[in-house]
Amino acid sequence: MTSETLQRALKALSDPTRLRIVEFLSGVCCHTAAIDEHGGVYKAPTASEVCCHITGAEKITSTVSHHLHELEAAGLIRIERQGTKMLCTLKPESFETLAQEFQRIAKGETPNECC
């Protein structure tokens, strides 16, 4: 993971609303049923549902829509269209990578030019 990628991910997560979205997507238990491209059943909340849980609004707000796309641009979540709806899922790999980055920083394994 490059320094810029790490930077973008951390910036995306620095906003309270976006962090709450991520926490929510990490632990969702109320989902919409859907069928993936292989015919399998999977579950993922729609943008509206995410918004509902975060803000209490009944429909998705422009603000939450923006935050969702910000998280997607940072590579932290996936957004896929299902008819008129947008399904949101966390990308666990990205968070695994972030965890490794912090391990690296904690362990002092950061490459550093000497003086």
Next chain:
Amino acid sequence: MTSETLQRALKALSDPTRLRIVEFLSGVCCHTAAIDEHGGVYKAPTASEVCCHITGAEKITSTVSHHLHELEAAGLIRIERQGTKMLCTLKPESFETLAQEFQRIAKGETPNECC
């Protein structure tokens, strides 16, 4: 780690300059010698040295001073006075904790009220 603590840490790390400071402190190899409270020798860069590495300035700037205290307030680094100088060290435990938080998010172990 509470959600607010995580929030503060991520916000502190969302700034490019602060992230560079952290990366630098994580991998420092050019230090100032110092004596800790038990008489042991330890090494840590001064605020000026951090600033020099980050900005190229010869003296510490108000901007870097501000960033250092921001990182300290977020619990990510330690700053201790040594005469007129301030020595800066990373708090590896904090980054270990952050790594665990991301593991938790990746694994979906986030506690979430159900509907």
Next chain:
DNA sequence: AAACTATTTCCATGAAATGCGAAATAGATG
């Protein structure tokens, strides 16, 4: 105390980000 070093505080400025409502768009359905 005066002079010097390292750092901090204060203040102003400009850039970027947030949040929101209204209009626009995309896809589904009658």
Next chain:
DNA sequence: CATCTATTTCGCATTTCATGGAAATAGTTT
């Protein structure tokens, strides 16, 4: 095609934040 739903784009007001210079402070040395 008209309509309905879900989402996005746009424009705007407001806030937050990084930055930098000048003055103030803390500690050291003579």
